[in-house]
Amino acid sequence: MSGAAILGYGMAVPDKVLANAQLEGMFDTTDEWIRTRTGIRERRIADMGEATSTFAAAAGAEAIKRAGLLPDDLDLILVATCTPDYPVPGTAPLVQSTLGAGRAGAFDLNAGCTGFVSGLAVATSWVESGLGTHVLLCGSDTLSRFTNYSDRTTAVLFGDGAGAVVVGPSESGSRTGPFVLGCDGSKVEWLWIPAGGSARPADLQTISEHGHAIHMNGQDVYKHACDRMTEAAREVLGDEPLDSIDLVVAHQANARIVRTVAQRLGLKDEQVVDNIAGYGNNSAASIPIALAESCASGRLSDGMRVLIVAFGAGFSWGAGLLTWGPA
Numbered sequence: 001m002s003g004a005a006i007l008g009y010g011m012a013v014p015d016k017v018l019a020n021a022q023l024e025g026m027f028d029t030t031d032e033w034i035r036t037r038t039g040i041r042e043r044r045i046a047d048m049g050e051a052t053s054t055f056a057a058a059a060g061a062e063a064i065k066r067a068g069l070l071p072d073d074l075d076l077i078l079v080a081t082c083t084p085d086y087p088v089p090g091t092a093p094l095v096q097s098t099l100g101a102g103r104a105g106a107f108d109l110n111a112g113c114t115g116f117v118s119g120l121a122v123a124t125s126w127v128e129s130g131l132g133t134h135v136l137l138c139g140s141d142t143l144s145r146f147t148n149y150s151d152r153t154t155a156v157l158f159g160d161g162a163g164a165v166v167v168g169p170s171e172s173g174s175r176t177g178p179f180v181l182g183c184d185g186s187k188v189e190w191l192w193i194p195a196g197g198s199a200r201p202a203d204l205q206t207i208s209e210h211g212h213a214i215h216m217n218g219q220d221v222y223k224h225a226c227d228r229m230t231e232a233a234r235e236v237l238g239d240e241p242l243d244s245i246d247l248v249v250a251h252q253a254n255a256r257i258v259r260t261v262a263q264r265l266g267l268k269d270e271q272v273v274d275n276i277a278g279y280g281n282n283s284a285a286s287i288p289i290a291l292a293e294s295c296a297s298g299r300l301s302d303g304m305r306v307l308i309v310a311f312g313a314g315f316s317w318g319a320g321l322l323t324w325g326p327a
Contacts, residue, residue, distance in 0.1 A: 003327070005325065006325060007134075012054075012055040012161065013161035014055070015044075016044065020041060045159065051142060052091050053095050056164065057095045072103050073103075075133055078119045079107075080111065083142050114311060115139055117320055121181060123137045124167060135168070137164060138162055184314070187224070191315070193211075193212060194206075229310070232319035236307070237321070242267065245305050247306045250287075250308070251310035254276070301325070304324045308322065
């Protein structure tokens with residue numbers, strides 16, 4: 001078995017910005033109300049002609065270049081998303097075509113906001129087992145396409161974008177993992193898009209009921225997110241001391257959730273990444289975007305120990321440990 005490591009990273013977000021002040025004219029809310037309850041100041045919104053694959057391919061191209069590879073070096077492309085371009089085919093084949101990665105297999109992975117953590121576990125296993133040498137993992141979502149902008153409880157939360165990493169071999173043993181993944185499928189109706197699938201196909205009623213937009217039981221999601229993320233982080237840490245962790249990158253769902261988890265774990269402020277103010281909740285894209293931004297700012301560099309943790313629809317949750325960069 002080979003070791004696995006992150007060889008390159010990238011991110012891509014729309015140019016279009018939707019600030020809190022613009023939402024004030026859509027429904028009863030204020031910039032202060034949004035910032036106080038979510039930590040969000042603005043979010044990026046896909047324009048006409050842009051889709052989940054647009055940002056996944058752009059972030060992926062950046063990650064491939066940083067890894068010093070060519071698209072034909074890829075053996076597999078994974079796209080973690082809950083907002084694919086189409087019901088069929090998946091988004092990963094579209095990314096493969098855009099990048100010109102003709103040798104690579106390609107498929108999507110849907111674990112909601114936990115998608116990047118789940119995808120990184122799959123990519124690591126692929127490389128470690130010898131099934132492939134280089135895997136491109138994109139976390140990409142365009143949640144604005146599935147947001148009801150007359151519902152202030154969800155409309156203030158979501159934005160669009162993508163982050164990506166290339167996972168490849170490491171001669172010094174794996175630098176990605178271990179991982180912990182969990183799920184409670186009995187609570188799917190607390191965070192879901194109820195219509196548009198085979199259970200409830202689109203019709204005039206589903207459209208009139210906003211059945212193709214995100215529906216969320218906010219208080220229950222908040223409680224379970226805090227509990228499950230804390231538990232997953234503790235489980236994956238095991239006996240590793242907190243002071244050995246240089247950076248904690250949690251899914252950017254809500255600034256209060258991130259703060260609560262950090263406090264429960266006893267983390268210091270300087271250990272925790274918080275970039276939700278500029279992007280909102282990007283679902284599977286939030287962790288890789290935060291990793292890319294941390295690298296760009298100099299906060300994250302090769303050799304640093306990183307804890308990633310997420311919670312999302314399903315209910316799904318997961319955590320993983322990384323030693324950043326190649327060996």
